Amino acid sequence: MSGKRQSNQATDDREMILECKAAYLSVFDDIKDEIDSKEKLVQVLQxxxxxxxxxxxxxxxxxxxxxxxxxxxxxxxxxxPPTSVDDLMKAFRKIDLNGDGFLSVEELMKVLTTKGEKMSRSEVEKMINEVDEDGNGKLDYGEFCNMVMSTTEECKRKSLKMMERKERKKKKADKGKTELQTRHKFNESFTKDDIETGQMGSRRSLISIDDLPKPSPRARKDKPKASPSVKSTRLSEPQNLKEWTHVTSKGAFFFEEEEIVTHLYSLEIPDDTNVYITIQPTEIPGGGGVKPRNTVDTMLYLLRSRPDENGKYLVTFTEQRDSNGKYVLRCDLPAGKYQLIPFTTGCRFKQRASQPKKEAKIIENGKDETIVITKAFRKALEDIFHICDLDGNGYLSRDEFNWFNMRTSGEEIADDEWQVVEERVELKDGEITLNGFIQLNEMEAEDSEGDTDDLWMTLSSMGFNKALIIDELCTYKIDVYTENCDDAEFKVTGIESLAEKVEAEVCQSVIDKGKATPVKGMKDLVMYTYTSGTRAAIVFDNKSRSTVKMKVDCTKSKNCVSHRGDLEYVMDISSHSTMVAHHILPEDDSSEWVLHCTDTVLK
Known part of the structure; x- marks a missing residue:
């Protein structure tokens, strides 16, 4: 992606967040106020x-x-996304049977009071009276749509003005005090300054020219950092671990276009306890038992459900790892709700370079010209079943089947759809058997009438290539042990993008545990380097008021690979933001690796 496109996307995101803040402050006094009802959520979204x-x-x-x-x-x-003129016009055209651009008042009244999100008759009458100026009983819905969008834009402008008035009052009241810190960074594309003052895009009147850095090409070299080869490390496993309460779940990393997505988990513990949590990659079904030279890195970040007094969500993350790829964390946790987010750097879990030239056959004609699935497709479905069987009991619960459906179609299973499943396929104790899962896909294949697009969509979303080999999936297993808590609740809560969910916490972990090195000649730019025996990460924290372009060169490193795909990377670091430059892993786990990094500020 070009730097210009990234810049445009960042600008769009900043503008969107500014509008969100303005909308929020038109309903609440402060962005720290919480939405406490459905009605308030509807109001602020509108x-x-x-x-x-x-x-x-x-x-x-x-x-x-x-x-x-x-x-x-x-x-x-x-x-x-916000409602557009096109959205409104499409909706009206569906009920404009003669296509003349007008709707009768009675017809509109009937539709709005009986279909979809029903309005009351009085609400509809009030709306019609405002737009049917000549009283001819017809609505020009093109003009009406433009009026709605004009009103929406006017509301946005008023919200922005209201926000700016509140900001000026707040700044005046806080004069002489330390500027408040934001309680959470959304991501690298917008800044603390955006949240606190709303100064984005052309709204830069309060920025002094003296605040802007004057970068020039300067290079600074780090001393090489050597890490030993990965040996069979004895992890600090509690001696009485067998006596602890144990809960477990499987999960997986997938690709969604160019982003890595994964299962997310919640952990609720009703009592204060010591916890011991592990995550490790598991053998991929259908892999033939062949073990790769280097295992995919599968780590965990443990987050609070609410920020602490310093505004931090991060509790801790896995640092220890053994030679089999098992990562471990151990800590004391007070009673409460937590999030467990699996993480992989992308150094080893990568997208395929290309599809195989030959496409596997997945359906064929059976007896009586009926469509049946091939043996190869059946084997792939068996693999998918075992991947989706997160608790490993040999069956798919409704929740597990729902996560499969979310992954493959983006939609949750509705009650009536689940009822159809219960009526038509083999179940045991209310859960889908392997045979029942195969039956469902056989029915889909039969309904497709020879069109395999949807079937391939299912296979692709589960990591299969056109040869029915899994090459874009990494499965893992998480084990949670609690010492003083017998009824910990551990469950899957979603499948989401790592970049959206944990980017800020990854940066925070490097800042908390890494070595800080101020960038030469830059007043408010710091490089943080985190290294362990198994990996390294380089993060930049830009506290200045302008974007800085950096070249981060690790090409002189020994036996290292970056998630960027190249050990030299040029990056634009937005003002008041943190950003990962490189995740680094040894190219070969069995050999010594040395990290050598040079950073250069570019004009």
Whole structure:
């Protein structure tokens, strides 16, 4: 991706966050205030130009939801695009039977009070009275759509003005005090300054020219950092571990276009306890038992469900690793809710370079010209079944089948759809058997009438290439042991992008545990380097008010590989943001590796 496109995307994201903040402050006094009801969520989403349906709201406000933060609100806005003129016009054209661009008032009344998200008659009458100026009983919905969008833009402008007034008052009140820190960084593409003052894009009037860095090409070399070859490390396993309470789950890393996605987990412990948690890669089904020279790095980040008094979500992360690829963390945890996020650097788990030239056959004609699946496809489905059987009991629960469906189609299983499953396929104790899972896919193949696109979509999303070989999937197993807690709850909560979910915490872990080195000639730019016996990471923290372009060169390193694909990388670090330059792993685990890094500020 070009630097210009990245810059444009970052600008768009900053503008979106600015609009989110303005919408939030039009409903609440402070972005630290929380959304405490469905009604408030609807209100603030409408202020942000969204038009959420009840179904949309129920996705984000579940039965267990007590409140949502500003961070949560921004995430929702990223996932739910604002309503556009095209969206409105498409909806109206569906009920404009003669296509003349007009709707009768009675027809509109009937549709809006009986279909979809139903409105009351009085609400519809009020809306029609505002737009049917000549009283002819017809609505020019093209003009109406433009009026709606104009009103939306006007609301945005008023929200921005209101936010700016609040910011000026706040700044005046806080004059002479230390600038407040934001309680959470969203990602590298927007900044603390964006959150605190809303100064983005052309809104730079409060920035002094003296605050802008004056970069010039300077190079600074780090002393080479040597790490020993990976040996069979004895991990600090508790002696009485067999007496601890044990919960476990499987999971996997997948590719979604160019991003790595994975299962996410929640851990709820009702009592204070010592925990011992491990994650390790597992043998991929259908892999033939062949073990790769280097195992994929599978780590864990343990996060609080709410930030601590310093605004941090990160509790700890796995640092120890044995020669079989098992990563471990051990710590004391107070009672509460936590998130466990599996992580892989991308140094070894990579996308395929190309598809095989020959495509495997997945369906064929059976008796009576019916469509049946091939033996090769059946074997692939068996592998998928075992991948999705997260608790390893040999069956798929509704939740496990739901995660499979989310991964392959992006949709959750509705109650009526699950009822069909219960009626049509083999179950045991309410869970899908392997034979039942095969039956479901046989029915889909039969319904396809020879079109294999959807079947290949399922296979592709589960990591299979066109030869029915798994080459874009890494499976793992997580084991959680609690010493003083008998009823810990450990479950899958989603399948999401690592970049969106854990980027900030990865940077924070390197800052907390790494070595800080100020970049020469740069007042507010620091490089942090974290190294262990098995990996390294380089992160830059840019506290200045402008973007800095850096070249980070690790080409003189020995036996090293970067997640960037190249040991030399040029990056634009946004103001008041942190960014990973390189994740580094040894190219060969059995040999010594040495990290040697040079950073250069570019004009």
């Amino acid at each position: 202020q942000a130009g969204r038009n959420p349906t009840s179904r949309t709201i129920s996705k984000y406000w579940k039965k267990s939801t007590d409140n949502l933060s500003f961070d949560d609100f921004v995430d929702i806005c990223r996932k739910e």
